[in-house]
């Protein structure tokens with residue numbers, strides 16, 4: 001289920017409460033819960049829902065310590081729940097500490113702020129209140145003393161200790177601590193500027209600033225573009241040896257080892273590989289489509305558009321381009337209302353008989369290799385393929401801005417084997433794809449939808465622990481894409497992102513030497 005009748009759905013990283021789940025969610029939880037009680041007909045609630053969704057995205061890493069929920073009090077079936085909690089106005093927020101008893105009414109958030117940053121700070125204040133159970137998964141948030149830091153490695157076996165030096169009223173250290181709580185091999189503590197002996201031992205001059213301290217006693221300053229929460233978290237989550245907890249762990253030596261049958265091939269994580277794109281084509285045309293014995297109606301239209309877009313914009317090896325063009329010519333000539341997949345396949349396999357056209361058989365993941373066979377591979381290559389196509393359409397520059405996106409939408413809707421993915425993607429397309437009015441918009445639209453998916457999947461079981469889902473591109477890949485507002489909040493510089501994508505997915509940057 002993606003869409004709920006109310007303002008939220010589980011894909012917003014928000015627990016949707018109902019009479020059936022309210023007790024189990026609120027009262028047997030090892031995490032604290034912050035619940036929004038709202039009514040769908042209340043305009044303020046609708047306006048606030050964008051903040052609540054942004055907050056959920058912003059603090060999704062905090063879930064084991066504090067999670068967000070919402071309940072629609074306008075829905076008659078939910079009325080008894082809202083009455084039970086004494087809700088008289090909307091939106092109302094209530095905080096339920098970890099292991100709350102089922103007699104509690106929750107703690108009202110009076111006069112709560114209407115922005116993500118303010119709410120985040122309020123949550124930390126509530127978590128830190130002393131008269132309640134501490135969520136077991138929540139690391140200490142209070143400032144560390146010198147003695148605690150000196151004895152840290154005697155009692156903890158982590159590889160890195162990150163120290164955020166900051167002033168008393170700053171929340172950055174606590175936010176970064178929570179951002180990293182699902183990661184292993186790293187701990188974060190805040191240290192106040194008044195801890196003068198540590199400040200001088202580490203030579204700290206800026207507040208905030210972040211230092212890495214390891215068990216051998218070495219100290220180094222964390223290099224970041226901006227001394228702000230998101231930049232610290234990005235950098236720390238990606239340190240060598242740091243992986244998300246609770247996932248299959250594979251040993252990390254210099255190069256990550258995979259445990260698939262295939263030998264791990266070294267690759268550059270910051271490049272696109274032709275081998276992945278060709279593997280996507282093979283899998284899509286020979287495996288995924290093969291599930292459809294006959295292709296008719298909207299599916300046939302979708303297939304024609306998809307193949308046509310590939311034939312027009314895929315700038316791969318000449319032999320592959322020829323193969324796509326040959327298949328496209330055949331397909332566009334089919335005037336009936338249906339085709340048999342076997343006929344399509346015959347054409348695909350025989351195009352080389354009279355020319356050098358060929359679509360290589362089999363898959364060889366390079367940039368899309370996973371650390372286990374079940375991770376990455378095909379879906380990774382599908383994203384890459386369509387990013388490349390949106391960028392290549394822009395390189396040609398006189399095409400319909402929606403052409404590639406419509407082709408992707410049609411393909412995903414009709415054929416993409418992961419059906420829940422297809423439903424999600426279709427609902428995102430329905431939401432705002434029609435706002436795309438230029439080829440640059442198309443490139444950015446796909447980028448931002450991909451980031452929405454990344455956001456939804458961060459920490460999901462399908463996530464390869466060695467390739468955590470991040471808001472992409474990270475600062476080390478595109479420093480100028482990122483900036484901070486005066487409040488210290490992160491923001492994307494969309495013009496820079498656009499330029500970056502244009503270069504990153506451009507045809508002349510795609511690596512064909514698989515070992516580069």
Ligand code: FAD
Nearest residue numbers: 376379380382383420421424425447450451453462467472
């Ligand atoms: P991927 O997300 O596949 O990304 C591949 C590469 O693209 C990354 O390594 C990175 O180099 C680059 N990249 C990352 N983010 C961006 C960005 N914002 N813009 C441009 N490039 C980027 N899985 C589910 O479990 N549920 C779903 O609902 C779901 N929906 C999907 C919808 C579509 C249309 C597709 C193609 C896939 C979907 N998947 C879904 C699969 C999921 O998104 C990943 O593809 C899969 O988990 C493999 O992840 P990955 O680590 O290889 O990175």
